[in-house]
Amino acid sequence: MKDSATPKKYTIKNIKKSQHNAVDFNFYTFEHFLKDAEHLTKSHRHDFYTFILTVDGIGSHIIDFEEYEIKPRRLFFINYDQIHSWKIGGPIQGKIILFSKSFYNLIYTGNSDIRSDTALENLPTYVDIPEDRFPSWLSICENIEYEFTRSEKFSEEVICLFLKTCVLKMERIADDFRSENNEADHKSNVVDEFKILVNKNFRELKTTKDYAERLSITPNYLNALVKESLGKSAGTVIKNRVILEAKRLLSHSDLTVRQISLELGFTDNSHFGKYFKNVTAVTPDTFRKNSINN
Structure with a gap:
């Protein structure tokens, strides 16, 4: 046990200083997120969901007592309240997307696979994205970043739809390892x-x-x-x-x-x-x- 105190529970707003006054959604490059982030190497919880897409780098995540290597093209998903910490072994490139249940539910769909935040409960801790599919993931992240930084009309709705796309695409990769009958x-x-x-x-x-x-x-x-x-x-x-x-x-x-x-x-x-x-x-x-x- 690193320390006897209960792990700090971070919100999107207080996990890191940001130029955006974000409450339900935020977007970071890996490089920026890890600056002045010594507090994140200690065990902590999240009051939000997180997608972490790694492009390159050395290190690992410890998620609920399991250590997972940071590798190129690896997509992590961290759920509400999971105990989490970082081990950084060198520079890391990638994208980090933070979002709340209310933000994910901003747009309702009739599809049971994505219609509410319960769809996220079944996502795996990580998937390794095949090389030929990786450009499409980078494109989604670039579109999310564009909408977030420009903050135009319907930007939140567009980002919400992209998040639902991420859920479906991550689940599809996971399904590739299951029987299709x-x-x-x-x-x-x-x-x-x-x-x-x-x-x-x-x-x-x-x-x-x-x-x-x-x-x-x-x-x-x-x-x-x-x-x-x-x-x-x-x-x-x-x-x-x-x-x-x-x-x-x-x-x-x-x-x-x-x-x-x-x-x-x-x-x-x-x-x-x-x-x-x-x-x-x-x-x-x-x-x-x-x-x-x-």
Whole structure:
């Protein structure tokens, strides 16, 4: 644990000084964003979404305890409240796009894939953009930057549509690694919906049966789909999400273990301790002590 204080939660307005009085959207080149940004090397949260498109550079992102290399043509997506920090190994070129839920929802579409911010919940942490598709991504970023700096009539609406385009294009790249037949698509949709439900309800719902009921399928069928798609059981996915949040709070907050257990929906502190140890092989107190020493 870098420090005992709860990680600072940044808004679009206060994460970095900007010439634009931006509240719901901002655009930066990588080079400019990282100037005077020592505070961003420390663990922090975002109160907004972020697309990060890297053109070149050396370094990595640490996102929810996982470290991801910065590579050319790599597109990152950071969701609300994810614990995030930077390791910069040298100059980095790229584009950074910050936007809020309200900005993304500025334009409503009837397409369920992009009509609201819930569409972003299923985006992967990153994709590597194929070389032949990369110019189109740079073109989108240039158009967004143009509209943002010129701030003409309907500029916000145009940017919003470009953001929805980014969501679809990122999802399309991710889909290239999935089966394209209808049955696989159906299964993938169920698993995707399951992951969204887990992310929203892990504090209250902790069994496969709970989520199967929400999805109107049997627990055995849900478990089979999740295992086929993710290589792990539905119960493991649920536990991993609970444990991830527990690790966040143990590493980056001053809450007591009992307070954390209540925050995560456990009424019995000893039950939380057994639950945590069953997954991590250590007690919450031991994990916290080890985090402090790392």
